[in-house]
Amino acid sequence: MKLASFTVVSALALGAQAHFHLLYPAPRGEFVSAKEPDFCGGYPEATANRTAFPLSNGFFRIKQGHPDWAASVLISVKPDAKSFDDFKTSGNDVFLRYWANETQTGNFCVPLDVASMKIPGAVDGANVTIQVVLSGGDGQLYQCADLTLSDKVMLSADVQAACKNETDPTSGHGASSTSTAPGAASTGSSGNNGLGNLEHLPLLSALGAGVLGALVAVVSV
Numbered sequence: 001m002k003l004a005s006f007t008v009v010s011a012l013a014l015g016a017q018a019h020f021h022l023l024y025p026a027p028r029g030e031f032v033s034a035k036e037p038d039f040c041g042g043y044p045e046a047t048a049n050r051t052a053f054p055l056s057n058g059f060f061r062i063k064q065g066h067p068d069w070a071a072s073v074l075i076s077v078k079p080d081a082k083s084f085d086d087f088k089t090s091g092n093d094v095f096l097r098y099w100a101n102e103t104q105t106g107n108f109c110v111p112l113d114v115a116s117m118k119i120p121g122a123v124d125g126a127n128v129t130i131q132v133v134l135s136g137g138d139g140q141l142y143q144c145a146d147l148t149l150s151d152k153v154m155l156s157a158d159v160q161a162a163c164k165n166e167t168d169p170t171s172g173h174g175a176s177s178t179s180t181a182p183g184a185a186s187t188g189s190s191g192n193n194g195l196g197n198l199e200h201l202p203l204l205s206a207l208g209a210g211v212l213g214a215l216v217a218v219v220s221v
Ligand SMILES: *[C@@H]1O[C@H](CO)[C@@H](O)[C@H](O)[C@H]1NC(C)=O
Pocket: 025, 026, 027, 028, 029, 030, 047, 049, 050, 051
């Protein structure tokens, strides 16, 4: 009984943490956590303010809060992609980038070379939409970005400089390096024994699934 309720609570806490943010190129709209399991993260309509995106040597950046994840990217060459079908050809997903798999959380910058995929219609000047698909422990999550492909655009120095991978430290307490997790910092130095932290949902949500599994095992003994 105790185990069951703890498991439910921790699943909820992890669910909130598991959602990812598309940092670049900018998504269709503001991040809405509850809508991320929906098509394009809840934004079915194409936007008019498209990002000029390089045909070659581009990339996308995400912030991912759940370990053991995989990200792929679909593309639609329709100017107004508004359904999963718009990202398919003959019933098959059109991949712009196959799964990039990672065990850690953090910020990641993944190469996205449109030209090399030779997708019909994905040419200089085309209005396209990419849909980043993230599989990270609580089903698939989606974010879309509307782009205008360009063989001339230069990415700004800021955008270039931000393209790096920064993994969060994954061992020990205070594993979350995000300053936005309330409570995580204050409990990090309290010499806790794990079980004493079960009431601290923010900290729980920062723990990896592996650590959590170990805690569940301890509680169930
Ligand atoms: C487009 O405009 C919307 C609404 O202002 C904004 O949320 C979104 O980030 C913008 N997208 C880009 C690529 O600038």
